[in-house]
Amino acid sequence: MSIIEVSNLSKIYPVAIKEPGFKGTLSHFFQRKYRQIKAVEGVSFTLNQGEIVGFLGPNGAGKTTTLKMLTGLIHPSSGNVQVAGYTPYRRQKSFLNKISLVMGQKQQLLWDLPALDSLKINAAIYNIPDKVFKTRLDELATMLSLEEQLTQPIRKLSLGQRMKAELLAALIHHPQILFLDEPTLGLDVNAQAAVREFLRDYNTRYQSTIILTSHYMADIVALCPRILIINQGILVYDGELDKLLKSFADYRQVKIDLGSPLERKDLEKYGEISSIEGKEVCFSIPFAKLTSTITLLLEELDILDFSVQDPPVEEIISHLFTQGNLN
């Protein structure tokens, strides 16, 4: 059963243009000029209850704009959006009770007070009875390993703990749909892993629908079987992550450890070089030439060790961003 239905969604923004220098400043002051920017163009997709979907795209691709249209924060310029049966921009109370948004670069918790105080406000706003609030708080705090930090002022928490507290605040009313915009931004590897694990557990336990944007591919690989790729406002891929990787990762990375360092020009004839660090060289070799290239390398070079690996997901996705429609 689809919980989010998006068809032909577009958003066009007016953006003020200012020429540099004093003359530009004066003309900007007296007569402002605007340019229309197409942030999102003709995006269509549907999401089912309980799905976790990764929303990928380079900076300025239209990810956050789309999320904001799905949450009702911004009006679409054209197209239709239905989230949990509601038109988001009408911001009906019953709709707002079903959703939550977490933004990695912005916080909703009161900076100088413990998270518990902000959570009490949320509990009152969402009309959560005291007993239910306590049960949910205990449960979520345990899942997030945040019991000790709930009574400490937010400003005293680490970035990772703060993000966990933000997640707790966003989930205390048990939203049906959770929108996450870069939730692991700036977190260290351990904190990222903890947030990912929590989201996976939460999704399994409550069957909530999660849409996640992230620049960390590890988040996407760990959580999202399905991904949407948006580039320059246009949805270029909607499907399984594995399928995408299989179709487009038509090369492998061959890493060799040389007995003695060699010049780049001596190595280039074997294939495209991804990196050289001293005696360690990494080639990107097309799948079709893999066997012959490895044979040649082993025959002609003094190799101490070598390995063949799948290319990093980041690399594949960044190649894909530059291409057209991938479906």
Next chain:
Amino acid sequence: MLKITRTLISVYYAYMLEYRAEIFFWILSGSLPIILMGVWIQAASNGGFSLSSLDFARYFFAVFLVRQVTNIWVIWEFEQEIIEGTLSFRLLQPLDPVWHHVARHLAEKLTRLPLVILFSALFFWLYPKATWSPDLSRIILTGLTVVLSFILAFLIQYNFSMLAFWMERATSIQQFWSLLQIFFSGIIAPLDVFPAPFKEALLWTPFPYINYFPSAMAVGLNIHLEKGLGIMFFWIVLCYTLNRWLWRKGLRQYSGMGA
């Protein structure tokens, strides 16, 4: 709604108490009427005004007290929320964001209360002649007008805050308005010292109802209570109506520009 109000005020009270030292200085920053009190007492000692030195002392002390309630700063917070985009979080909750601001203001008034009592005790100890004892009906009516003054002052500034949806710095308009307010709301001088036609004209504007009217009510100056309350209600209703219209238009603008 009662639970929301109670929770918001208690949490924001705790929040305001984090700024213990600042509260003291915020109160001091509103001591302009106390400074002007000295000036007017001196001026009145030579006669020539309809009010005596004692009237001036009581009046300016009442203005000092009223300003503790009618001091509003919502525009600075609202503008910051728009610039930083944190308004978006509030818009995603099933509660109008204005209630957060109202609760913050009420909580801040509560945190000021003990210090204001202390300042009052100090004032009457230093200037015992200025002590006056209004009757119960005057106390109730003063309380009512002070509450209405707070509502009016809040609505006016919240309306200027709405301009932040269209302007980068809505506070600049507020700063200009504050200048007018200092002169025309009875902070610099009670309206009674202005020429009668000017005072009469001013009484049709919202300015006097932010400081002068409740202060004059408190100390028993000659005011037209029913007419004054009627004009206050008119401005409150007008500001509220305007506010809802600006809010709807502003949200459309905010969502149009990217929230």
